[in-house]
Structures are given as C-alpha cells and as structure tokens.
Amino acid sequence: MKKEKKKQTVAVLFGGCSPEYSVSLQSAYAVITHMNPEKYDTVLIGIDGDSGQWYLYRGDVDRIPEDQWMDERLCTPVTVSMDRREHSLCYMEEGTVKKIALDAALPVLHGRNGEDGTVQGVFELAGIRVVGCGLLCSAVCMDKEMAHQIVSAAGIRTARSFMAEKPYRETELMSRAEELGYPLFVKPLRAGSSFGITKVCRRTELIPAVERAFEHDSLIVMEEMIDGFEVGCAILGNQELTVGEVDEIELSDGFFNFEEKYTLKTSKIHVPARISPEKAEEIKEAAVTIYRVLKCTDFARIDMFLTPEGEICFNEVNTIPGFTTHSRYPGMLKAAGISFEEIVDRILEGVR
Ligand SMILES: Nc1ncnc2c1ncn2[C@@H]1O[C@H](COP(=O)(O)OP(=O)(O)O)[C@@H](O)[C@H]1O
Numbered sequence: 001m002k003k004e005k006k007k008q009t010v011a012v013l014f015g016g017c018s019p020e021y022s023v024s025l026q027s028a029y030a031v032i033t034h035m036n037p038e039k040y041d042t043v044l045i046g047i048d049g050d051s052g053q054w055y056l057y058r059g060d061v062d063r064i065p066e067d068q069w070m071d072e073r074l075c076t077p078v079t080v081s082m083d084r085r086e087h088s089l090c091y092m093e094e095g096t097v098k099k100i101a102l103d104a105a106l107p108v109l110h111g112r113n114g115e116d117g118t119v120q121g122v123f124e125l126a127g128i129r130v131v132g133c134g135l136l137c138s139a140v141c142m143d144k145e146m147a148h149q150i151v152s153a154a155g156i157r158t159a160r161s162f163m164a165e166k167p168y169r170e171t172e173l174m175s176r177a178e179e180l181g182y183p184l185f186v187k188p189l190r191a192g193s194s195f196g197i198t199k200v201c202r203r204t205e206l207i208p209a210v211e212r213a214f215e216h217d218s219l220i221v222m223e224e225m226i227d228g229f230e231v232g233c234a235i236l237g238n239q240e241l242t243v244g245e246v247d248e249i250e251l252s253d254g255f256f257n258f259e260e261k262y263t264l265k266t267s268k269i270h271v272p273a274r275i276s277p278e279k280a281e282e283i284k285e286a287a288v289t290i291y292r293v294l295k296c297t298d299f300a301r302i303d304m305f306l307t308p309e310g311e312i313c314f315n316e317v318n319t320i321p322g323f324t325t326h327s328r329y330p331g332m333l334k335a336a337g338i339s340f341e342e343i344v345d346r347i348l349e350g351v352r
C-alpha cells in the first residue's frame with residue numbers, strides 16, 4: 001500500500017514593509033485560500049507595513065484582504081530561528097519560547113523588502129526552503145538596470161537607458177534625455193506597481209519626473225520609450241517549465257500606471273494576446289531564455305514589449321507577480337488550462 005505523505009507546514013508571508021503592502025494582502029489571500037488543506041498546514045505571517053515587524057497571525061483569513069488582521073489578540077511577534085538545524089519560527093507565549101517547525105516559506109510579498117531578495121535571504125540563512133525565486137535572482141530582478149544587462153548579454157533587446165543618482169547635473173540629464181529622445185520613461189531603479197514612474201513627453205517635464213522617481217529610490221533610470229505594446233508570459237517550474245498563454249496589455253492612453261493596473265479603467269488585458277501563434281511561440285521562447293539566464297526558480301512573470309516590427313524587447317521580471325484570482329499570472333496559466341489550485345499546488349510541489 002502506498003504510504004500517505006505527511007502534511008507539510010508552509011509559512012505564507014503577507015503584507016510587508018513596501019508601498020505594495022495592500023496588493024500583497026490581496027495576493028496572499030488568494031494563495032492561502034487555494035492551498036490544499038489535506039497537503040499543507042499553513043502558518044500565516046503578517047508583516048507590518050510601517051515597522052516591518054513579523055507577526056504570527058492566528059485570526060480569520062478573511063480579515064487579511066480587508067487589512068483587519070493586525071489585532072493584538074490575534075497577532076504574536078514572531079521571528080525565524082537562526083539555528084540551521086531547526087528550520088523553525090520562534091515566538092514567546094506565557095513567558096516561554098515556542099517553536100513551529102517549517103518545511104518551507106512562501107513569501108507573497110510585492111516590491112521592496114519582500115520581492116527583492118531580503119526576505120528570501122533570511123530564510124536561506126536559516127536553512128529554510130524558500131518557495132519562488134531565491135535571494136540572488138530576486139535581487140537582480142528588482143534592479144531594472146542589472147536585469148537588463150544580463151538579458152541583453154543573452155542577445156535579447158532591452159531599452160537604451162541611463163542611470164542617475166544624486167547629486168545630478170540638470171544639463172547632463174537633459175542631454176542624456178535628448179540622446180534617448182522623447183517620450184521617454186523615468187523610473188526608480190527598484191520599485192513596482194508603477195510607483196514613481198513618469199512618461200516624459202517634453203523636456204520641461206524631465207526634472208519633475210526625475211525628482212518624483214527619487215522619492216522612491218536613491219537610483220533612477222531613464223529609458224527610451226519602446227513602441228508597440230506590452231506582453232507577459234507566466235512561467236512555472238524548474239527543470240521542466242510550464243509556460244502560460246502570452247497576454248497583451250492594450251492601452252488607450254499613457255502607460256500602465258498604478259491606477260490602470262488595479263482598475264483597468266481605460267486599458268484591457270487580452271489573453272491570449274492578439275498575435276500570430278508563431279509570434280506567441282517566439283515570445284514564450286524569449287521568456288524561457290530570460291527565466292533561465294536570471295536563474296528564476298518555481299515561478300515568475302516575464303514582461304516584454306512587442307514592437308510594430310515584431311521585435312521582442314525585454315521589460316522586467318516580476319519574481320512575485322500579482323496573485324489574486326483576476327491577476328495576470330494566474331490568468332495566463334488558466335488560459336493554458338491550469339487552475340489556480342493547480343498553480344499553488346505546482347508551486348509547492350518541490351516542498352513535498
Ligand atoms: N521603455 C518603456 N517603453 C514603453 N513603455 C514603458 C517603458 N517602461 C515602462 N513602460 C510602461 O510603464 C509601465 C511600468 O513600468 P515597469 O518598468 O514595468 O515598472 P513596474 O515594475 O512598476 O511595473 C509598463 O507596464 C509600461 O506600460
């Protein structure tokens with residue numbers, strides 16, 4: 001008789017000290033509610049958006065997306081044990097140290113202090129398996145310039161760009177911008193959800209855009225605008241990869257800013273993208289190359305542009321993409337016949 005596998009204990013992290021805190025609450029809620037309770041015992045760790053404190057959350061899951069989870073009766077400060085033999089979380093209760101042994105940790109955190117390798121590093125240091133991309137890959141993908149350099153070395157086009165830091169000379173930035181041509185994009189080097197990003201259409205808008213980007217990071221990047229539209233590719237797996245259907249972002253104006261990303265007021269997402277099967281195949285192949293060269297593991301969403309000439313240009317990798325039931329990553333896999341439950345199961349497959 002086949003022996004029943006024992007249940008695995010997986011810590012799911014949500015919230016986070018990041019401007020994308022609220023997005024994480026929505027993503028984590030969807031992931032948690034689609035984890036198979038027969039296979040996994042879920043330990044919930046909420047990270048306070050202001051202090052960064054980690055809490056063991058023992059309340060109702062429904063309070064998470066409402067941002068009602070932070071309640072001292074339901075939350076206990078928790079930390080990771082740095083003893084690599086233990087693989088556990090520690091917290092104090094009634095004056096004694098309690099421990100919870102973990103089989104893995106799944107950060108469902110977006111942006112800084114969560115998607116950027118820092119949290120992954122804590123678990124790697126503690127010898128606990130982290131689900132998703134590891135420390136190095138997460139950190140590299142968070143740094144838009146560094147990711148571009150690696151992908152470009154693999155022969156895939158990236159936008160021409162310049163990095164800048166403070167103090168900067170306005171005249172120098174102006175001449176860099178002339179080289180790139182208008183419109184161009186000014187971005188914080190390491191951010192997400194379009195925070196701090198401006199599409200700059202004329203020279204008078206450049207310096208205000210630069211200052212806005214500096215509110216989010218000490219390094220910024222100016223990028224030439226790529227004509228065409230943005231396409232995405234959802235990848236799942238390690239040696240053997242599952243690739244979802246390519247999606248397409250149809251914009252009616254401007255760019256895919258924070259409001260559009262979460263309301264889709266004037267933009268639309270098409271899955272599959274309205275392109276030829278051959279082009280979709282080419283995009284998937286480029287996405288797989290990018291996933292491999294950046295050493296992604298378990299899952300990632302690869303974003304690219306498709307120009308009117310049919311050229312593929314890399315934009316960025318989201319190592320922890322939006323994970324709500326209506327997000328792009330699960331949407332692309334759903335179009336390839338993979339349900340949300342199955343995605344979560346596949347992501348956690350390596351744990352079992
Ligand atoms: N070089 C570019 N050319 C054209 N559009 C761009 C370019 N860079 C960014 N955008 C637009 O801005 C959006 C956000 O930029 P992105 O680099 O993906 O940042 P984030 O990490 O915040 O998603 C993109 O989805 C796209 O609509």
Ligand SMILES: [Mg+2]
Pocket residue numbers: 303316
């Ligand atoms: Mg993006």
